[in-house]
Amino acid sequence: MANGETYDVLIIGGGLAGLACALHLSKNNRKVLLVEKQQYPHHKVCGEYVSMEVVPYLKSLGIDPFSVGAKRIGNFEISNHKGQLLKTKLPLGGFGISRYAFDAMLYNAIKDKVTLHFDTVDTVQYHDNHFEVITQGKEVFKADYVVGAYGKRSNIDVDQHRKFITEKTPWLAVKAHYEYDFKDDTVALHNFNGGYCGLSKTEMDTVNACYLTTYKSFKEFGNIEDFQKQVLSKNPYLKEFFQNAKPLFKKPLTIGQISFDKKLPVENHIFMIGDSAGLIHPLCGNGMAMAIHSAKIFSEFFLKSTKKESYSRLDLETQYTQLWNKTFSNRLKVGRNIQGMLLHPKATNVGFSVAKMFPSILPAIIKRTHGELLV
Numbered sequence: 542m543a544n545g546e547t548y549d550v551l552i553i554g555g556g557l558a559g560l561a562c563a564l565h566l567s568k569n570n571r572k573v574l575l576v577e578k579q580q581y582p583h584h585k586v587c588g589e590y591v592s593m594e595v596v597p598y599l600k601s602l603g604i605d606p607f608s609v610g611a612k613r614i615g616n617f618e619i620s621n622h623k624g625q626l627l628k629t630k631l632p633l634g635g636f637g638i639s640r641y642a643f644d645a646m647l648y649n650a651i652k653d654k655v656t657l658h659f660d661t662v663d664t665v666q667y668h669d670n671h672f673e674v675i676t677q678g679k680e681v682f683k684a685d686y687v688v689g690a691y692g693k694r695s696n697i698d699v700d701q702h703r704k705f706i707t708e709k710t711p712w713l714a715v716k717a718h719y720e721y722d723f724k725d726d727t728v729a730l731h732n733f734n735g736g737y738c739g740l741s742k743t744e745m746d747t748v749n750a751c752y753l754t755t756y757k758s759f760k761e762f763g764n765i766e767d768f769q770k771q772v773l774s775k776n777p778y779l780k781e782f783f784q785n786a787k788p789l790f791k792k793p794l795t796i797g798q799i800s801f802d803k804k805l806p807v808e809n810h811i812f813m814i815g816d817s818a819g820l821i822h823p824l825c826g827n828g829m830a831m832a833i834h835s836a837k838i839f840s841e842f843f844l845k846s847t848k849k850e851s852y853s854r855l856d857l858e859t860q861y862t863q864l865w866n867k868t869f870s871n872r873l874k875v876g877r878n879i880q881g882m883l884l885h886p887k888a889t890n891v892g893f894s895v896a897k898m899f900p901s902i903l904p905a906i907i908k909r910t911h912g913e914l915l916v
């Protein structure tokens with residue numbers, strides 16, 4: 542069925558990037574359609590620690606995470622495989638909020654302002670300077686511009702023949718909420734052989750535990766419970782956590798095939814934001830802030846450029862690519878390097894000894910994976 546209207550911008554995916562972009566563009570009178578495959582609210586595999594850098598921008602969109610009880614987090618703890626612990630203050634700090642609440646908050650802010658369609662996008666076709674977007678429910682939508690905000694991995698990546706989608710990746714992630722006595726103002730990152738696990742509080746007073754590991758480490762055990770007992774619990778902090786924390790989900794959520802490969806910010810004329818443009822290693826705790834930040838830079842750039850009397854699609858694509866790379870490429874590179882080090886116990890131990898001798902190193906590294914306040 543063809544829908545007669547042509548939208549200025551069609552956004553595929555209503556995670557944080559897509560929702561923030563929809564809100565920003567609609568506030569500036571652009572005709573936006575957001576297509577999302579899942580209803581709200583829903584849980585997502587995520588560490589649920591958000592860098593404070595996004596707070597001023599969210600406020601400008603009318604979103605205040607603290608109004609639903611997000612926890613203010615100012616302290617960071619990291620332990621190595623043996624349980625040696627380093628503590629530091631977070632340069633900017635952040636907040637703890639479940640994706641269940643955070644995504645739904647943005648959704649509630651847009652639902653009366655933006656046209657929303659709940660369905661899975663199947664195909665995106667570009668011809669004669671226009672897009673046709675076809676969903677699994679056989680709806681056909683027309684738009685002048687399409688924004689890809691569909692996350693780290695999607696059927697759209699296959700449809701668009703993106704290079705990274707054909708490469709196998711070693712990463713999987715597990716997440717669940719727990720009842721456990723944990724400090725409100727702290728985010729912890731505990732390393733174990735083959736991965737790391739983040740702990741932080743959410744607005745519901747639950748503790749979110751989310752870990753990233755490799756299929757290679759996991760496959761020997763085959764089930765989550767044994768893996769947590771045999772591998773994660775070699776780290777004494779994780780042992781104490783998994784022995785005493787009461788699980789609140791029927792079973793943990795899992796995702797696989799997580800790719801940290803390089804992607805392009807514009808592909809087949811689709812402007813990518815959030816994880817669709819590039820995923821930073823989760824240990825940096827900056828993916829959500831980057832998703833929201835990329836929605837901001839795309840929206841501002843798009844609004845400004847399309848106000849001009851004449852502009853070409855090619856110019857927009859080239860300039861957005863430059864802007865995205867200038868803002869995020871270095872952070873992704875630093876994240877890749879830190880991840881590389883943490884997965885080698887010997888290198889981690891050397892890093893820990895150096896950071897113990899020079900305590901300013903840890904906050905300096907954190908700064909390099911984060912941005913400034915987004916005003």
Ligand SMILES: Cc1cc2nc3c(=O)[nH]c(=O)nc-3n(C[C@H](O)[C@H](O)[C@H](O)COP(=O)(O)OP(=O)(O)OC[C@H]3O[C@@H](n4cnc5c(N)ncnc54)[C@H](O)[C@@H]3O)c2cc1C
Pocket residue numbers: 553554555556557558559576577578579586587588589590591592660661662663690691692693694695696697714715739751752753799814815816817820821823826827828829830832
């Ligand atoms: C293990 C792990 C831990 C993490 N921990 C943290 C952390 O503590 N802090 C942090 O800041 N970041 C963290 N991140 C990163 C963070 O989760 C992401 O960067 C963030 O979710 C990106 O938001 P997004 O809007 O780009 O994508 P998403 O939130 O994934 O949203 C994409 C949306 O697109 C929809 N969609 C997909 N395909 C289609 C389709 N074909 N049609 C319609 N809709 C579609 C999906 O349903 C989804 O709602 C972590 C990531 C991982 C993997």
